[in-house]
Amino acid sequence: MQVTMIVNDAEVTRExxxxxxxxxxxxxxxxxxGTHWGCDTSNCGTCVVWLDGEPVKxxxxxxxxxGGHEVRTVEGLAKGAELDPIQEGFMxxxxxxxxxxxxGMMMTCRALLDKNPDPTDAEIRxxxxxxxxxxxxxxxxxxxxxWASVHEAAAAxxxxxxx
Amino acid sequence: MQVPAPFEYERATSVDQAIGxxxxxxxxxxxxxxxxxxxxxxxxxxxxxxYLIDINPLHAxxxxxxxxxxxxxxxxxxxxxxxxxxxxxAAAFPIFRDAERVIADPVVRxxxxxxxxxxxxxxxxxxxxxxxxxxxxxxxxxxxxxxxxVSMGEFHVGPYETAVGDGEMLTEVRLxxxxxxxxxYVKVERRAxxxxxxSAGAAVWLAPDGTxxxxxxxxxxxxxxxTGIPEISAALRGREPAEKLYEQAGAIAARSCDPATDQRGSxxxxxxxxxxxxxxxxxxxxxxxxx
Numbered sequence: 001m002q003v004t005m006i007v008n009d010a011e012v013t014r015e016x017x018x019x020x021x022x023x024x025x026x027x028x029x030x031x032x033x034g035t036h037w038g039c040d041t042s043n044c045g046t047c048v049v050w051l052d053g054e055p056v057k058x059x060x061x062x063x064x065x066x067g068g069h070e071v072r073t074v075e076g077l078a079k080g081a082e083l084d085p086i087q088e089g090f091m092x093x094x095x096x097x098x099x100x101x102x103x104g105m106m107m108t109c110r111a112l113l114d115k116n117p118d119p120t121d122a123e124i125r126x127x128x129x130x131x132x133x134x135x136x137x138x139x140x141x142x143x144x145x146x147w148a149s150v151h152e153a154a155a156a157x158x159x160x161x162x163x
Numbered sequence: 164m165q166v167p168a169p170f171e172y173e174r175a176t177s178v179d180q181a182i183g184x185x186x187x188x189x190x191x192x193x194x195x196x197x198x199x200x201x202x203x204x205x206x207x208x209x210x211x212x213x214y215l216i217d218i219n220p221l222h223a224x225x226x227x228x229x230x231x232x233x234x235x236x237x238x239x240x241x242x243x244x245x246x247x248x249x250x251x252x253a254a255a256f257p258i259f260r261d262a263e264r265v266i267a268d269p270v271v272r273x274x275x276x277x278x279x280x281x282x283x284x285x286x287x288x289x290x291x292x293x294x295x296x297x298x299x300x301x302x303x304x305x306x307x308x309x310x311x312x313v314s315m316g317e318f319h320v321g322p323y324e325t326a327v328g329d330g331e332m333l334t335e336v337r338l339x340x341x342x343x344x345x346x347x348y349v350k351v352e353r354r355a356x357x358x359x360x361x362s363a364g365a366a367v368w369l370a371p372d373g374t375x376x377x378x379x380x381x382x383x384x385x386x387x388x389x390t391g392i393p394e395i396s397a398a399l400r401g402r403e404p405a406e407k408l409y410e411q412a413g414a415i416a417a418r419s420c421d422p423a424t425d426q427r428g429s430x431x432x433x434x435x436x437x438x439x440x441x442x443x444x445x446x447x448x449x450x451x452x453x454x
Contacts (some may be wrong), residue, residue, distance in 0.1 A: 130268020
């Protein structure tokens with residue numbers, strides 16, 4: 001069957017099998033290997049991407065289901081050479097060690113900040129409660145999201161002052 | 164790599180078109196909504212179908228929460244996140260928000276649906292216990308737009324088995340609204356987002372004089388299906404809410420359920436939880452009914 005969707009703002013059309021999972025479509029068909037493939041049972045969350053702006057576990061979504069919809073992956077977070085504040089936060093606060101969970105973590109946390117720009121630590125932990133970091137880096141992940149939140153607020157204030 | 168066995172993917176364009184497909188394809192076809200139970204089962208070859216009919220495109224038609232004076236109607240494709248975030252639903256039935264906070268995790272809740280949860284008919288599934296507690300009825304649509312309405316007791320035929328036949332589809336869940344109501348849900352789980360070791364839901368309706376006009380308790384993960392316990396309702400009706408009464412209800416829950424020892428806990432421990440969680444949810448439900 002043929003599927004057409006928008007991935008990171010670009011339209012793609014491919015011939016696929018109905019049973020192909022979105023995670024494998026992104027990685028193996030489109031070569032977007034930033035999205036990781038982990039537990040395969042929607043427990044670990046490393047495969048999180050956005051489907052129409054909502055984080056979903058792409059190991060449990062058929063590529064065909066995404067047809068006609070918009071998908072965003074970790075490759076689509078940065079604006080050109082400018083990193084998203086979430087990415088910057090993970091760098092600044094050591095939000096990753098091995099990096100395996102990082103793409104999924106960042107996609108979920110970006111979506112969190114879009115809805116709730118100033119989350120509490122408890123709200124951040126709740127948001128990532130379906131995702132597993134085996135380097136036990138949750139504290140630094142929470143700190144990274146706080147960093148992004150604070151810096152975004154500061155940047156918005158600066159912009160506001162200039163306007 | 165785990166992938167489902169090959170199947171043909173069909174996309175639904177309307178409820179009646181989906182039912183038409185189901186009618187034509189029979190038991191070789193299955194509807195898929197959120198897919199977070201079905202796809203993992205298909206990966207493990209616990210379920211194999213020749214056709215999957217994707218009903219996500221019907222969200223505009225079947226994703227809704229309508230709170231009326233005497234009834235709340237929820238479309239089968241309403242997602243967990245929508246159930247969690249609906250203030251109207253939380254005001255009518257706080258048990259939904261209690262449960263949705265502990266169902267899977269926020270990302271899974273973006274996909275999973277009420278109808279999918281009920282149709283999965285997993286004995287540990289939380290929304291089945293919620294709907295049992297609230298005495299929900301399920302609207303099943305068949306060929307030619309014919310609808311039948313069944314109680315939760317009739318809906319769940321056995322573990323992973325429902326009253327929905329080939330060529331039929333669960334479209335709506337209806338919850339009766341009665342005056343003086345309060346409800347609550349508590350789940351004990353081993354880790355965030357896990358299936359319940361045991362969960363309990365309670366709903367009470369207080370009469371103007373403060374006595375219990377009616378009460379219902381629904382338990383998950385302690386038997387072949389989530390079940391209401393009529394004996395508890397009978398024991399509570401007409402009585403003044405009190406700790407002693409909750410203890411009595413808890414004792415009935417513990418001896419009425421049928422838990423199995425598994426990796427989540429021993430049967431004895433689960434009976435203990437059925438007792439304790441019944442008491443806790445009744446206590447909270449009464450407090451909410453009074454406020």
